[in-house]
Amino acid sequence: MAKTQARKKVAHTKESKVMDITIPRNDGIPFDAQLIGNLNINRSAVERRAATIATRRSVKKEWQAAWLLKAISFIDLTTLSGDDTPGNVTRLCAKALSPIRPDILNALGMGKEKITTGAVCVYHNLIGHAKSSLGKSKMPIAAVSTGFPAGQIPLKEKLKQIELSVKAGAEEIDIVISRALVLNSDWKALYKEVKACREACGEAHMKTILATGEIPTYTKVAKASWVSMMAGSDFIKTSTGKEPVNATLPVSLVMIRTIREYHELTGYKVGFKPAGGIRTAKQALAWMILIKEELGNAWLDNHLFRFGASSLLGDIERQLEHHVTGRYSASFRHPMG
């Protein structure tokens, strides 16, 4: 096997070195209808590109192990259920801080690295328990807000929820948008709503959930992405995990292309979070390849990329153990979250 490539210059090395420097927040820009007026997304072409993302690139062996470890750092380890209690949230937090068995990490030569998930993500009521469970760690707590998942409450209530969650210690707020505004193309109103939320967030970072499974066209997904970014979202996020269709590669492609354009226009780097339905290591790799190809290595950083997932970690653990031992793993061999 010959060397794949002797590159004179690797496209994004420079940017990835500044990875640890705080990325300036997106302060948003004034609403500009022209930016979305002529947007046209071709569904078939987007699907074709998305379908070949994971067939044009493949990460194997050490590369796969390294990429999967990186994937862990992207996870917003999530529980969003009616039956969440302090007990299971405590477990979740412990798992977020120690997502991989130490013997596996050691075998991968990563024993000394501090590998954690990107954040934990819970409902408002569990923020306090999460905070005490996480203790002194810097692990951020993300709280879903604004009448999650449907968002069918008055704006005033939404803003109040955000304020309460921030007060309770959430450093990241995942808001849902009013889908009706998207369906009826009321972009100005959507801008106002998201901007108000952003103001309510204060220092907390805001992830704006579009609920793409309820948006009928990719063109509208692109427009909603633009409006959310113009209004100052730190992240745009695909789904709540509760819609009939969650994160898909094509819809992600549509959204991250708008992130790229927005960055070119304003210089702001907006993050991206696919959520819902991402359960396997293989899927995670496909999304990471998509990010690397379309946005570059600068976005392979948990300040700019997250997975909203609950069961993904389990599959990654199994794959990593397989990498280390050469034996296929079993889920009971890995501590529960």
Added chain:
Amino acid sequence: MKIKNIYESMEYGPAPENANEAIQYIASKGKKFGLFIDGKWQLPSSKKYFDSINPSTKGKLAVIADANKKDVDLAVKAAKAALPKWSKLSGHTRARYLYALARQIQKHSRLFAVLESIDNGKPIRETRDIDIPLVARHFYHHAGWAQLMETELNAFKEIGVIGQIIPWNFPLLMLSWKIAPAIAMGNTVVLKPAEFTSLTALLFADICQQIGLPDGVVNIITGDGKAGAAIVDHKDVQKIAFTGSTEVGKIIKRSTAGSGKKLSLELGGKSPFIVFEDADLDSVVEGVVNAIWFNQGQVCCAGSRLLVQESVSKKLYKKIRRRMETLRIGNALDKSIDMGAIVAPVQLKVIDELVKEGVKEGAKLWQPSWACPSDGYFYPPTMFTDISPSSTIAQVEIFGPVLVAMTFRSHKEAVALANNTKYGLAASIWTENINLALDIAPKIKAGTCWINCTNVFDASAGFGGYRESGYGREGGLEGLHEYIKPKVESGLADAPFAYKKEKKKGNKKIENSLPPMDHTLKMYIGGKQVRPDGGYTTKVVDAAGAYLGEVSQGNRKDIRNAVEAARKNTKWGGMTGHKRAQVLYYLAENLALRADEFASKISNMTGCSMDLANEEVALSMDRIYTYAALADKYDGRVHSTIHRNVTIAMPEMIGVLGIACPDEFPLLGFISTIIPAITMGNNIVVIPSEKYPLAATAFYQLLETSDVPAGAVNIVTGNKDELSQVLAKHYDVDGLWYFGSKEGSKQVELLGAENMKRTWVNYGKYRNWADRAVGEGQMFLRHASQIKNIWIPYGA
């Protein structure tokens, strides 16, 4: 590599596809391949072999037999011997064989994919995900046609022994495009793969053996152009199917001229990739990647000419450059690359020289910052901007990963630039406006138009060119017609229909004190009666040799004027089928009014009885009705392809079509040839029967009174073979039908090769125009049109 380092850099690593099975397969053959003739592996009579090289590593894979004329003889003999039995098998039996081939290809798909990649240098992703699945699909689809032949195509039969010569860019895929329809329709084949890429064809031969395909049905001959020429020249080969360069296509057309061999030629291209300002530009970028960096740009239908609306050109160029930077190039077996190796050093040199030429001519070159690996034959993705249509690289097919980009201002200019080429294989049109897309697609001279997609193929849709990109289609029902012929055509006569001459009572001159009125028969060009350029006329006599009148002696300038007039008329082709039918009915109506006059002309010229002449006039009216009836019924199909899109197969006119009419049946022969041609919307230049021109010259008066737009039908009288040759040589004539002598047929094919004219000649075989079975019908319309496939993906 330490995991920690990768964790930090997040780079890709090598992801090699395992090649063991393929290497073992080659080893099992002793790294030496023979010829597959008559179901057996045979040694080449030359005892010579040539090397097969892996372009990714420059390493030798195997040696391949170098076939010579003797081997070709043996292969053709085997194919000929196998033909009677194979063609007589039931469609179902042949379907079973094709089905077995499809299954075997699927079962060995990875072996085929790896073998193809190491032999050709194309990425394993492409062979694994595109080439090989399409190969299997082609055999499945044509297994179906074999099954259906007896019911759906029962007016047709096989052609015979088919010689097939395929290129190196899609080795197994091109094999399947050639072999599947051929054997499905009961033909037997001798196929020669390209010398750079023979391996998968040889593995295919093994599979033919394995499924017990009858000996001699498929013969695979390896070798260079000499073996190819031996196939082309072989007297027992009834048809040549060739995919390759336009240059070789012309050689084949010339060397088979007059032989009666059927030809289908899939040649070069310089296909436009048109981007309108409302297109989804990010998707356009991926379209460009698939258009010109797919298979390293070594694709005959590669979208190599990027035409961008000026308003978005800067933005798009920037996006493309960004994307080029992230393309990865490397060993064909690496699963993390976009581009593999160029097939051979000779091709690499061609690309390099043309790029240098482009730079020299002042075009702006852009290549990504990274360097290609040096262990194989690699060339980086390349884009030229600031290109003018006059620069070499904007005209010449580069057959490499080189895109040339230019801008346009308006839709009209986009079409003009797109058509500003001698080729016409494919086009890709990007806009979110369906009105615009469907307006542009029919205006582009190309066999395939992809809307918002590119390089999409399927067995059920025809693929093939306009202009010098060749002719014939591969795939779909339209492709089958390349491998069948109407049963009735086997019965064509060796001599023209002879009139029973009646003993005339003589053209009884009316005893009258007045002399006969002088009758001037002019030519008809651009809707006007015109005198011949040369100023000469020819005497026309009756069957008994008595003076009937004079017709103009047309010369090359008259032909030139007629072609110009035909080209100028854009009205006729733009009319709906219904409207053209109205004009045709009107023609028949006007003919009816003057039926007696035409009958007596026929009788006078040929000496036949008035009864016979009346019958000919009646048949002529009948024939016009047939085509008027078909004008709004000979329509296209919507192909059922494997992708989510509407694929419209639309018959389009050829363009400017020359017609040299038969001598037999002065009126009916004229009608039977010109009417189907204009039914499809062609503008025609007609050379009426030299012997009996008066029916045609009288006919222009009907044209004048029947709302046929000026220039749609032009009539030039004179020496048939001389004028036909002027038409054959004319670059602005797209097609030429010739009904005359064997030698005249040959000349038309020979001279028409230069611009790949769609020629249809009779090789000195004669139709009985009074017989509906051979004198009219859809086969005439098929020759008067070409199928364009328009692919329209959809999705909200």
